[in-house]
Amino acid sequence: MNLEKVIFGFFIVLALTLNFGFFLGEIDNPDHHGIVELFLVVVVNLIATGLKLGDRSQMGAVLLATSLCADLQLIGAAVIWAIAAHVSDDGMTPQVMASIVSLSGGALIANVISVTMLVGETLMLRR
């Protein structure tokens, strides 16, 4: 067992599972999607990105790309949330909620790809 792989795998998978948890629920219902969850998803995704930095293999490059994709969409979602809650006069309408959740859905796909690649590489090496 390799401790480095444990840490790495943990964060990559946690990023996916938290993301899924936030995504779950009716898409435009603000009661189903919590701000704390979104915060955790963003933080864990950023940590996962940090762990992927500096890997010089081809696989590492693609893993980093998927992570950057997820970061971009999640930060986008967080910014929309902040604008809706504090800047806009309408507040958190179902339309705004729907666009936040759909952005997190996009990030979810990127995280799924990331985890699939991780599992694929592990299976291919068989050690």
Added chain:
Amino acid sequence: MAKAPKSSRVNFIILRYMRRPILVLITVYATSMVGWILIPGIDENGNAVHQSFFHAFYFLTYTVTTTGFGELPYPFTEAQRMWGIVSLYIGVIAWFYALGSIVGLVQNADFKRSLAERQFAKRVTRISDPFCIVCGFGNTGALLVRGLSDAGMTVTVVDWKDERIKTVSLRDYRSDVSGLCADARVPEHLIEAGLLKPNCKAVVALTQNEEINLKISVTARLLNPEVWVATQSTSSIHEDTLATLGDKVHIIDPFQTYAKYLGAVIANPAIHSLNQWLAGTPDATLDKVLRPPKGNWVLCGFGRMGHWLREALEAQGITTSVVEPNPLPDDEDLPNLIVGRASQDNLVKAGVRNAAGIVAGTNNDSDNLSILLNARALNPDIFFVVRENRYRNLVVFEAAKVDLIMMPGLVSARRILFLLIAPMMKTFFETLRQRDTEQDGRFIDEVVDHLGSVVGGTQPRIWTLDTLDADIHDHDRTGFQVGGKRGNALQRLTDAGRKVTLEHLMGDPGDRSRRLACVPLVIESECGAQVLPDLSTAVLPGDRLLLCGDARAYNLIDATMHNEYTLAYLMTGKDLPRGWFMRWLFTKRIFTNASEIKTTEA
């Protein structure tokens, strides 16, 4: 430099051809439009109105093209209708004339050729990988192109026969193969095929005419001194001229090559199975051994092939008798010569009943087959070598179950292919034979056993591994740093002070205790070439390896070369931490294998 006149030539032909139809159309349109403007119409209130230029053109557009939207913008007067009839008919005729000219242009042979040439030149300009030019797409050329494309090499083909070039685009090549129907003797066509491009690696002249081959070789040599030239030649006059062109010109004489080969096979039969296996002949395995017997041999046909064979056989201490239909020149004297056709009588005279082997080596396939039948009737156990001149007769020769079939085209194609994609193969075989003689014929058997146990099977993959990446060469040229943060895994680990050996490269990335099915045949480094190197031999960036293995080994070794984590695992058995943070964490804090980790931090 030759591209600009080519493309303008196509445009020029189009303009030449279309000049008159375009002038006719313009005149007809102009005349009709003037008529429409002059003839007054009437609006809904009965006022006289003249059509505008726009309306006149609009009406002509839909009338002359026979669309017919009606009388716009107001119903026409009778005068307008009459002019409508006139402009419709002359317009339609003008259009038919123009369309007919376009059809004629497209069918014009000169235009088609210019267009094909331009498309070909465009494709060639886009080639960025190293490529070869093959002139002549007959038997030998087609075999060579097939081999090159299987090895992933881009090829441009020039042949003067249109049907042959058409077949180029119909075959399923693995790499990019484009053909041009043109006379390869014209230097301009060789330039179009990419002769002057820096990534043009070789020009191969394989036309049926040796005069043309010579011309192509000379042209290629003079226009691009860097390029490597190979040609097939069976006459000594041309070879003398070709030899003056320098060491980058290779002349392949299929008969000499084959005679040498047969001599080597008689000296050690294992060479044949090894060669067939390495060349990827279908069904060739390493354990099939063919043993050409020593003893008296009968040579039927005493042309170039017969001469070379006799020399090679006598060198192996084999006596020969010759049956040749044409009398030899006076200055040649042979002890066992029978002049006449290879009939049963003459074969008996040549001693076929007691002979160990016979070669049917005339340049006529039906003669060779009849020699085969005659000789078989007289001596059923005789060892048979037969020359097959036409590839299409292969089925017949295979059905005859002869021991060895010699196809001049195949011999040349294989030789050139090996020279192009695995130049170290020559060193390999030369050393192999030399060491075999030193060790009384045991060495090759050992090598064959080794290859059989490690790689085995049929159709192994032979490839040259260049341990410097191509893009690194570029950086070298432009003065950028070599190695360091750039480069492949081998370069980085070597820069970090690690010694990478062949054993590391040959390891299975799935489990380093196992080895890939791959044998390094030759390693070429600064200190020279080493044949069948020991696995503890160090590999440095810049070394070239000739490897023989299965498809899995081919893919995985390439992956290892480009992934320093895999290579480091194969060297140390440990997975290195990936990413900056993990490296920091594991070097500074928790883990002990710091020394190993530090070395890879280039």
